[in-house]
Amino acid sequence: MPVQTTSRTQLTRANVDRRRRYARRARRGDLLVVLLWTSGAAAAALFLAYGGAGLFGTLGDAVTSIGIITGLVGTDFVLVMLVLAARIPIIDHTIGHDRAVAVHRSLGKPALYLLLAHGIVLLIGYGISSGIDPITEIGPMLALPDMPLAFIGLGLLIAVVVTSLVGVRRKFSYEGWHLIHLLSYIAVAVSLPHQLSVGGVLAGGTVQRVYWIALYVVAFGSIAVYRFLEPALSSLRHSLRVDHVQQVSPGVTSIHFSGRNLRALGSAGGQFYIWRFWTASTWWHSHPISLSAMPTDHHARITVRELGNGSGRISSVPRGSRVSIEGPYGLFTDDARTAPKLAIVAAGIGVTPVRALLEQASLAPGEATILLRAGDASETYLWDEIETIAASKGARLYTMLGKRSRTAPTWMPQADAQRGVTLTSAFPHLLDSDLYICGPSAWLDLVEADARAAGLPAHQIHSERFDW
């Protein structure tokens, strides 16, 4: 009896800790949202602070001021987008890599529209002031110092945003798209001179100057540090190499790495790294892949399915090849839990982060329920390992084998759907659980929809998708 009481209190303490961690994370998340919007307002406010109503004295002045404000807010958003793309640890720990990328993406079009408006409205404003039409005004405007560069910058931004539209992006390989996307750094850089010389914004007053310099430093600084410097140093320090490649089933391989002091990377089960294999044919490809086991000091493992050209080639990388990493990223971890119970649904190669997450999680018997799904027996990657871990931690494990129904939209095999299996019948404690879902995007969306329909709040749903 006393034993049971102890385990009970431990369980509740874990819950209290979990709730506290979540509350802290939610507060940080709210703070990020507030910072994002307030930075846009601050960009406008700092401009207004050096002129006030006087900036709107005449029609020409008013239009020009509006044009300047749209440019400032647009630039502010572009810089915020750089910050979001920089994979800053605090942001990743707060909202996770994929939420950060989603916010980054959702700001793209508004930022571009603001900057386009900036150009057009200023042409109108300058035109009104000097009594010529906006089209004719293009000439004098281009005659201003640094303006041709600014126009080039805007053109580059248009290219970056257009290639990122969902329909257009599919036509590019990731590398091709990414190369174009890197132009945004150049776009921001070449539009900086006109802000200094024509805008005079940075010369206007101290607070405004300090604000913009700080924003530029934070944006480019965090990109430099967290996208380039830190990953490079960490890769050198841990000196990862391909140790051996092991076939798991046809088309699926586990790649084992050797390295130094790998535990110090601090990866949590369920997190991913962005991998780059330094061989002549693979170095220009980067792959976001989850660890499929917790690393030891000298060993790490990923398990990959040959999908695109890139992932096919990395399973034939020779032993001893150097590997560089960026990461760990993601909130698909035990740490991100908010509820007393744990529910996991994974399909196909989506089992890999689940495998690592389960290995790391400390679970009370009956705390976790796992549901694995595969199209057929050849796709049951790592199921044996998960079975062993589940048994040792007292987790319940269900499996679903079989093709999905082609007629009705369901994430289950046709037979199970017809038997009347639902998410809540598989997970009776669903509403008291965090639901972790990992698998192909279309399938994952269906599980998510079911979970929401069952009344599971958004913060209890944790999905991991690798679509870029």
Added chain:
Amino acid sequence: MRTRAVVTSIFASFAVLVVGWQAGNAASTSVTSSPLASGSTGGNGSTGTVGTGSTGTSGTGTTGATGGTTTTTTGAADGTYTGSSVNTPFGSVQVQVTIASGAITDVGAVHLTDADGRSVQISNHAAPILRTEVLSAQSASVSNVSGATYTTRGYLMSLQSALDQAGF
């Protein structure tokens, strides 16, 4: 949580904008209220530092003698007068006025707003307009050139100080 973030964002953004607007208005009223032309210190930005060679090269002696009786206007001495240099956020403005036979015959710029490229463009646009208006109005009371508010203000302040020297 989401609503809390949204509400706070709206409130914070609004507050920031209002503070900026108020600060801007406070600053610009102190600019406009500072006295015209020379002497006064304190008004931020627009302190009219009295022009250095303010007397200018006074036109050679002949004080409008030859038959200039018709111009009843003022007892202004003929000559070229340089106004005080007026500071604006976009650079200083200083003008030179030429008085002949008691009338303003020419106004020229010694220095115009040039803090940045746009300011130079605005100055080049505004200067000829202001010159024409001043010549036809024969005073510093001419209307603002839109889009060139600071340049106009500086131009007219400097002009007035030059006219004051001339006793115009």
